[in-house]
Every structure is written in structure tokens, then in C-alpha cells.
Amino acid sequence: MTEIVDILISASFWAAVLRIASPLIFATMGELICERAGVLNLGIEGIMVIGAFAGWMTVYAGLGLWTGVAVAMLAGMAFGALHGVLTVPFGLSQHVVGLGITLLATASAYYAYRLALPEVTNPPRIEPFQPLHIPGLSDLPWLGEALFSQTALTWAAFACVAVVSLVLYRTPLGLALRAAGENPHAVEAQGLSVGAIRMGAVIVGSGLMAVGGAFLTMSAFSSFFFEMVNGRGWICIALVVFGAWKPGKALLGALLFAGFDALQVRLQQTGMGQVVPYQVFLMIPYLLSILALILMSRRAHVPAALMTPFNRGER
Amino acid sequence: MRLDPIAAPSPARALGLPALAILATIALAAALAAIAGANPLETFGLIVKGAVGSKFATLETLNRATPLIFTGLAVAVAFRARLWNIGAEAQLYAGALMTVVIGTQLGLPGPLAIPLMALGAIVAGALVLLGPVLLKTRLGVDEVVTTLLLNFIMALFISYLLEGPLKDPMGMGWPKSPALPRDARLPRIVEGLRLHWGFALALICAAGVWVMQTRTTLGYEIRAVGQNQQAARFAGIPVGRVLIKTALISGGLAALAGFSEVAGLKGNLTSDLSPDFGYTGIIVAMLALLHPLGVVVSALFVAGIFVGADSMSRAADVPTYIADILLAAALLFMVLAILLTRYRVVRG
Numbered sequence: 301m302t303e304i305v306d307i308l309i310s311a312s313f314w315a316a317v318l319r320i321a322s323p324l325i326f327a328t329m330g331e332l333i334c335e336r337a338g339v340l341n342l343g344i345e346g347i348m349v350i351g352a353f354a355g356w357m358t359v360y361a362g363l364g365l366w367t368g369v370a371v372a373m374l375a376g377m378a379f380g381a382l383h384g385v386l387t388v389p390f391g392l393s394q395h396v397v398g399l400g401i402t403l404l405a406t407a408s409a410y411y412a413y414r415l416a417l418p419e420v421t422n423p424p425r426i427e428p429f430q431p432l433h434i435p436g437l438s439d440l441p442w443l444g445e446a447l448f449s450q451t452a453l454t455w456a457a458f459a460c461v462a463v464v465s466l467v468l469y470r471t472p473l474g475l476a477l478r479a480a481g482e483n484p485h486a487v488e489a490q491g492l493s494v495g496a497i498r499m500g501a502v503i504v505g506s507g508l509m510a511v512g513g514a515f516l517t518m519s520a521f522s523s524f525f526f527e528m529v530n531g532r533g534w535i536c537i538a539l540v541v542f543g544a545w546k547p548g549k550a551l552l553g554a555l556l557f558a559g560f561d562a563l564q565v566r567l568q569q570t571g572m573g574q575v576v577p578y579q580v581f582l583m584i585p586y587l588l589s590i591l592a593l594i595l596m597s598r599r600a601h602v603p604a605a606l607m608t609p610f611n612r613g614e615r
Numbered sequence: 616m617r618l619d620p621i622a623a624p625s626p627a628r629a630l631g632l633p634a635l636a637i638l639a640t641i642a643l644a645a646a647l648a649a650i651a652g653a654n655p656l657e658t659f660g661l662i663v664k665g666a667v668g669s670k671f672a673t674l675e676t677l678n679r680a681t682p683l684i685f686t687g688l689a690v691a692v693a694f695r696a697r698l699w700n701i702g703a704e705a706q707l708y709a710g711a712l713m714t715v716v717i718g719t720q721l722g723l724p725g726p727l728a729i730p731l732m733a734l735g736a737i738v739a740g741a742l743v744l745l746g747p748v749l750l751k752t753r754l755g756v757d758e759v760v761t762t763l764l765l766n767f768i769m770a771l772f773i774s775y776l777l778e779g780p781l782k783d784p785m786g787m788g789w790p791k792s793p794a795l796p797r798d799a800r801l802p803r804i805v806e807g808l809r810l811h812w813g814f815a816l817a818l819i820c821a822a823g824v825w826v827m828q829t830r831t832t833l834g835y836e837i838r839a840v841g842q843n844q845q846a847a848r849f850a851g852i853p854v855g856r857v858l859i860k861t862a863l864i865s866g867g868l869a870a871l872a873g874f875s876e877v878a879g880l881k882g883n884l885t886s887d888l889s890p891d892f893g894y895t896g897i898i899v900a901m902l903a904l905l906h907p908l909g910v911v912v913s914a915l916f917v918a919g920i921f922v923g924a925d926s927m928s929r930a931a932d933v934p935t936y937i938a939d940i941l942l943a944a945a946l947l948f949m950v951l952a953i954l955l956t957r958y959r960v961v962r963g
Contacts, residue, residue, distance in 0.1 A: 342759065382947075386947065386950075386951060389616050389618075390618070390951060390954055391618065391954075392950050392951065392954055393950070395699050395759065396901060396946070396950055397947065397950070399701065399894075399897055400901075400943055400946045400947045400950075401943075401947075403894070403898070403939065403942070403943035403946070404940060404943035404944060404947065406939070407936050407939030407940040407943055408940055410934070410936040410939070411647065411934050411936040411937060411939075411940055414934035414935075414936060415650070415651055415934055418932065418934075495616075530767070531763070531764065531766075531767045534760055534763045534764055535764075537759075537760050538760050538764070541757070541760075577775045577778070577779060579771040579772065579774050579775035579778075580771075580775070582771050583767075583768050583771050583772070586764045586765075586767045586768045586771075587768065589760070589764050590760075590761055590764055590765075593750075593756050593757065593760060593761060594750060594754060594756055597754055597755050597756040597757070598754060598755060611617060611618050
């Protein structure tokens, strides 16, 4: 137990929580936007892969870090547009299309990676985002390391939650988006296009998912390797449910989740790691996601029109 | 735009659109090969040659198709009931695990061990899917995410066993299980040809699923639940129980892929036993439009693409991942084409 307390009071633990949460926050916000508009986006896992690859590749090719983020976002939006076209106007099964997009995006990233670097065994590194030094705050004892030693992308992740909340709850656009996921007929009655809103939500949401993926290669690991996303996309889908489709609660979920993840990595180094096999620690994030789903599935209000295609004129 | 249903699609539409989807996939393949700096026609030639160009290649394709028939059937059975089992990968490993445990730990003679291994595998796979389906029917937990997450949990569990209790002491430190005794392995169908009875079992299962779907009450109930749950419930069909039965069949079928790979081909369990056979089963099932006999054809096609692409990428500078792109694109083109055979796009 003292080991756990030691971990919890160490500044590096809290810095790790924020770092681990960042990609999850971006991708969870992306998925949340899609689902609030009525579209389940199972392309998330593959879109994170393509984002991780596109961002990394851009920087590896000699362009700037922020250009990399922009390229990752555009790549994600392209696959989002494909997902949107197939599921919104054509109303195809969101399960099938989403899984198809995940397979397509993942395979495209791997194909392009092998094309660019045919014989590489050790993945090359890029110079990633560096922690931002905030005068005053970063120099504080303990707090400076725990909270104010993050890269710009982590700050952007938190800003993203604020923006998504504001837009969803304080703007006409957000109202229309939520209505598209709850009662699409009411949206059409207002003279707005459900199709356009949903397309927009899926494209923007997919862009955010890709930035979440890009965080992995551009702020966390600094190289691209196969299977690096490793189910994070699926975990984000569980986080949306856990957060009851609300940005603030989803953020809390992502932080809680990252906390357990940071804890399990550190527990592996302690006496517990000698007794318990490391695979048990690595299972914790996935087990927690399932637990979160079980706890919240009954309580949360699911967007009423989630996974229901809207065909104008049909009642 | 708007979609209007077509009462009776013309044969030109019903056949032309899927054909168009295939053409679009081929065009994409050509473009990908050209991007890699290869001649598209030569690349296609190499893929076909690698898949069916020799006796060895053809047998390799049949062997690769075997687990895909099982996982494809598992997905087809479940999706028919709108039970989204994305966890065939985990169920496959559960089956493989049970096969190895029964085959190596009990010391039974072969004729007794083999059926017991298959049965154990089916039970293990069914149990792995039973959890998510009970969570779905009892608590309303979405099975897509739970079955997906179980794939990762199962992979870690297998990795633990292979480095711990199930590690082969003679394995020179490699994380692999002990090998099955000779007489606990599936024999070859024809002596001298590298094709084992797992393939025949897969064909039998496909026929069995087809009979189940078309000739039994359960098949009818599964279809009814898949088409409209509310209506099925209204008609007195016990939806929950049908979903559970579907899950047991689906999980069992996926587990047989693990059984057949271990007992027929590999002889032991490693953590790379399945190169995503579970996920590929989704593509196999969708390309077959969830028809069990179609699954056999589409598994052969998908296996051919993978085996052919592997062989092609050794000869040309086109990465083998071209196969994965093609199959994912084929899936998306095909679902769109099938939709457009039934609906007309109208402006406004």
C-alpha cells in the first residue's frame, strides 16, 4: 500500500496521467461529436493509426510539427468523409462501414509506411513536441513537474474539451448537432439538413481522432510502429459511454483511465511486479473499459437516433 | 439526396453493380501498384500465380482459407442475428488454448484426444462470447466494444500462459506451448498433400450452418431477431435466448479455427498463431453477404489474395499490405453496390 501512496504523491505520476490522457481526450471528443450527431464511428481505431502515421511522416519528411498535426487531421477528415458518405446519405450499417474504415485506414498507413521505408527494422525517430516552459508555473516545486511540464498538444487536448462543450451547449450549431442525434425530424422541420450536420460532425470528429493518433507519434513515442494504437480507439468508445455522452464527464473518464494506466506501469516496477505477471497489469485498461461500460450502460441517456440513418421523407 | 426503394431491381442492376464494385477494387489495386512503382498487370499476375500458380501455392491457399471459413461462419451466424461479434480473434485463441491443454496435459490416446480437443475448443470459444452476450441481454451493454476489448485481454492472457504455466520447457526460451503428440494431430486428407482434415471440417460446418439457417426453427428465429427485434419479441420469439444460442454457435465456430490451426497445421500454440483471422472473418462474412456457403467461396478468395500478395511482395517492391487495403475497399464497395441494387438515389 505504501508503494501506491509513494506513486500517487510523485510528480512524475501526475505528469504521466496528463500525457497518457491526451490522445484519449482528442479521440474521445471526436467520437463524442459523431455520436451526439447520431453516427457511431467505429473507424476510430484506424483513423488514429492513419493520424499517427501521417503526422509522423510529415515531420520525418522535414516539415514542421504543427504542419504534421494539420496533415494528420486532414488525413483523418478524409477517412471521416468516406465514413460519412457511406453512413449518412447512403445510410449503410454503421458497424460494417466503421470496421471497414478501420481496416482500410490501418492497412493504408502500413502500406504507405512500408513504401516509404522498405527495409527499416528500427523505426526512425523524429524530434517530437517538447514540454512547454510556462514562466512561473513550470518552476513551482512539485506542481511545476506534475502539471506544467506538458507539450503544447496536451494543452490543446484540454482546450479541445472546452471548445467542444461550448459549441455543443452554447451555440445554435451545437443545438442542431445534438438534435440531429436525438430527433432528426425536428431538425428538418427547422429547415436544417440532418445530412449536412451529420457529415460535418463525422468529418470534424474524425479529424480530432487523427490528432489523438498523431499525439502518439509526435508527442509521446517519436516514432511510428505497427500496432501502436493498440485498442486505444475502442477504449475511447467505452469512454464516451462512461462519460454519458457529455464532454466534461468524458474528460474525467479519460483522466481516471489514464490514472490507472500510469499506476499499473509504475506498479510493475514495485514488489507487486515481482509476484503478479506483467500481462495482468497490461490487462487493466481493457478490463476497466469493460467495467466502465457495465456501470454506465444502464444509467446514461444514449442519443435517441444513434445508429439510425435518416432518409428524408421517410417517416 | 434521398433513397427510394426499387420494387423489382432489373438483372442488369442486380449483377452490374456488384461487378462494378469488383472493377473499382481492381482499379484501386492497379493504382496502388503503380504508386509503388510496379507494373499493375505484372503485380496482378504475381498475385494470381502466388495464390494458385502451383500445387504448393494452391494447397497454401486452401490451408489459409481453413481458419477463415470458421471465423467467417462465426461472424456470418452472429451478424445474421445482428449480434455484433467482433471477438472471433479471442474465441479462436480460446479454442486453440483448450486444444493444446487437452492434447498435451491429459495424455489421452489420439482417437480419444482429437474429438475431445474439438469439443473443448467449442465450449471455450462459446464461453468467451457468452460473457458479452449476457451483458448485452441483461444489462444492455454494447457487445461491439466488449468483444473487441476481449481480443486484447485474451492476447495478454495467452502471452502470460506461454511465458508461464504453459511454456514448453524444451522450447529454448521461446514463448510457445509444448507440441501435441503425433497421434493427437489431424491427419492429412490425402497422404503426401499438405492439407489436413480441418479443411474438410470447415466445409462440413458451412453445410451444417446452412442447414441450421434454412431448415430449423432456430434458423428462422435468428433471422427474425436480426430483421426486427421488436417484431420478433411481439411474435413470441424469446429474443434473449435466441441471441445466447447464436452466440454459443458463433463462439464455437470461431474456436474451431484455433483448434484446426493447432491440431492440423502448427502442432503447438504461439501468440502469433492467428494473423488477424478473427478480424478478417468479418470481411469474409460480409463479402459472402452472410451466406454460409458463400463464406467458403469468399474465404478461398480472401485467402488467395493474402497468399498471393505475400508471394508477390517477395518478387516485386509492392508491400504485402496491398492485400489488406484491397479487401477493406472491396468490403466497402460491395456493401454500397448491394445497397444500390435495392435503392435508387433521387435528388432532393
